[in-house]
Amino acid sequence: MDSMRFWGWMCIFLFAVVAGSAAPEADAFDQARKLGRGVNLLSYDRVWESRERGRFKPKHFQLLKNAGFSRVRINLYSFRHMSNTNGWALEAQWLDTLDWIIDAALEQKLKVILDLHEFAVLGKDPAANKEQFLAFWRLISDHCQKRPDDVWFEPLNEPSEKLTEELWNGYFAEALKIIREKNPKRMVVVGPGHWNSIDHLHELVLPENDRNLIVTVHYYQPFEFTHQGAAWVNRQDKLGVSWDGTTEQRAAIKRDFDKVAAWGKKNNRPIFLGEFGAYEKADIAARERYTAAVARAAEEQGWSWAYWEFNGGFAVYDARQGKWVEPILRALIPRSPELSDVAKP
Numbered sequence: 001m002d003s004m005r006f007w008g009w010m011c012i013f014l015f016a017v018v019a020g021s022a023a024p025e026a027d028a029f030d031q032a033r034k035l036g037r038g039v040n041l042l043s044y045d046r047v048w049e050s051r052e053r054g055r056f057k058p059k060h061f062q063l064l065k066n067a068g069f070s071r072v073r074i075n076l077y078s079f080r081h082m083s084n085t086n087g088w089a090l091e092a093q094w095l096d097t098l099d100w101i102i103d104a105a106l107e108q109k110l111k112v113i114l115d116l117h118e119f120a121v122l123g124k125d126p127a128a129n130k131e132q133f134l135a136f137w138r139l140i141s142d143h144c145q146k147r148p149d150d151v152w153f154e155p156l157n158e159p160s161e162k163l164t165e166e167l168w169n170g171y172f173a174e175a176l177k178i179i180r181e182k183n184p185k186r187m188v189v190v191g192p193g194h195w196n197s198i199d200h201l202h203e204l205v206l207p208e209n210d211r212n213l214i215v216t217v218h219y220y221q222p223f224e225f226t227h228q229g230a231a232w233v234n235r236q237d238k239l240g241v242s243w244d245g246t247t248e249q250r251a252a253i254k255r256d257f258d259k260v261a262a263w264g265k266k267n268n269r270p271i272f273l274g275e276f277g278a279y280e281k282a283d284i285a286a287r288e289r290y291t292a293a294v295a296r297a298a299e300e301q302g303w304s305w306a307y308w309e310f311n312g313g314f315a316v317y318d319a320r321q322g323k324w325v326e327p328i329l330r331a332l333i334p335r336s337p338e339l340s341d342v343a344k345p
């Protein structure tokens, strides 16, 4: 009897050990795949100054979820809400708004990427702004440490200009070290210098032993099509460029993405397409063709993606009028339940 009890306990113990060791750790590749279809949002919204005056409402997360999106990349312009007179503390109201937004996203089961979007400030004078950059991540890393695994950090969107590839490798390593103190396993998204360009991936150097990193690239090629009429890149007069989806044009996207995939394979890192899209000054039918082609090309590589952007110049949703820009939604999610009958493919 005693020996039976002994073997009974032994079996339970062995089962627990085997089950425990078989439970896989959250694997970055798996996590990156599960991100699914996402959208960038909130960069220029007044919600950061006042919830009431902001165009963004929590119901937009419900719309996104219903449409078939699974994640949001929240673009944060936080530097103006910090001051070095009090050790770079973030304004309490700004942090409250951030919490309110994260809660609303998680409630809809949307995964969240917190993307620091102060790339222009850091690009202009990296050394002068480094302290604030690191202070921001020290604060957020502390503030969000209890958040579920579905909240990820992206230390900086599109490092560029004077924040060279070499400098960026060092800045990122320092930010990551700070993040890891309180978030040892949280997924962190990082992209190469030169505006997260695929041509600069080979210059990205990552801490080899940190396997919870997801590598991001942005894709706006051909730039003369996607940025026609865009004043912020001095193209306000350069209009009328089409994208017809010829075999050659589609092959160019595939060639570019194959290059990224090869880098990912060689370096054993998962890839995430963090931004793509075409500005509203381009012809809408061409934008639809292009957006669909890029989204499908990413999906064929097995990558998750995030469209630039929810509302604004590249909008998939017109928040002022309260309706979807259906050609763009259809391009992103062809069978979206939010498409009206006339817009269904």
Ligand code: BGC
Residues within 6 Å of the ligand: 117, 157, 158, 275, 308
């Ligand atoms: C920038 C936006 C810009 C977009 C496309 C983003 O990373 O923050 O200002 O509209 O890229 O150029």
